[in-house]
Amino acid sequence: MAQKIREAEGILRVLPKPGEKIAPAEGERNVLITSALPYCNNVPHLGNIIGSTLSADVFARYNRTRNWRTLYICGTDEYGTATETQALKEGLTPRALCDKYNATHVETYKWFELGFDYFGRTSTPLHTEISQEIYLNLAKNGFLERLEKEQTFCEGCIKFLADRFVEGTCPHCGSDDARGDQCDVCGRTLDAVDLINPRCLISKLHTVTTRTTAHMYLKLDALQPRTEEWIRKSWKEGKWSPNAVINADGELIDARLSSTQ
Structure with a gap:
């Protein structure tokens, strides 16, 4: 064909x-x-x-x-x-x-x-190179912030656990099969550290605790004005559909910006 x-x-x-x-x-x-x-x-x-x-x-x-x-x-x-x-x-x-x-x-x-x-x-190596370049440019321009937070840690695996590797009792409904990111019984989103009696999915015999770990966060508040200005210009030139430029309040970003000028 x-x-x-x-x-x-x-x-x-x-x-x-x-x-x-x-x-x-x-x-x-x-x-x-x-x-x-x-x-x-x-x-x-x-x-x-x-x-x-x-x-x-x-x-x-x-x-x-x-x-x-x-x-x-x-x-x-x-x-x-x-x-x-x-x-x-x-x-x-x-x-x-x-x-x-x-x-x-x-x-x-x-x-x-x-x-x-x-x-x-x-x-691929090229994708890795581009991703690292983006990260380094964000750091160089002050758009990254280092913060510490509590995260689930498996004493047996000797590593921090992503939310998909943790299950336990939901603190909201008591279901014993809640995942580290969500409880399928009550539908509530969760943080793995909030689970009661957390278990490691790699080996349920291991003890799961919490430890402090450092992460880099994107400073969206610093990027927001420049991002909105770029969207305001680009969506008109590119003829984007309206649902591509709706903000969290259900307003067109362009309309909200115009009303503040």
Whole structure:
């Protein structure tokens, strides 16, 4: 199907030619598209595809039919506790798990004929370099703050536990199967340190306590004025939909800013 569409390029340019590099061009309409990066800890199901990669693919194809220079990029998200949890279940290292499921994701999307221009991985050296550059620039410009907080610690594993690795009794409803981030019985969001009789999911025989640990936080209050000013300018130029610029009070950021000037 994809090849037939390419052969009809004189009528509709839906997919780029194999190996074609898509770069922005001065004076043309340039469209960059991405979708929510799928977690690399399981086989993608139909809901994952319909909810992100397929809808973005449809939009990319539409833009190409208009002969706009369109770049659709995506990739697997290989970081976070979801990956570590699944790796423990399957007896693999996180890297081996991601190698396994990245290949599965790639084959699945090929079967659905999704037209990514580039499908990568968050574990690549370039992604690491860019992420570190962002972090260092935030620190250099005073937008990071070091704070200490209490966090669950497993005495047997000898490490701090992310919320997905802790369960215990909910302090609100008394359910004994509450997770470190939420209780499924009463629906309340939780902090792992608030659980009663917390248990380590890696080994329930281990003792879980709390210890103080340092974290770096993004100073959103310092960034907010500059961010809102950028949004105010960009959403008009880019013709963003209104729901992209609604603030926590349900107001258009642009309208609120205008009312204060």
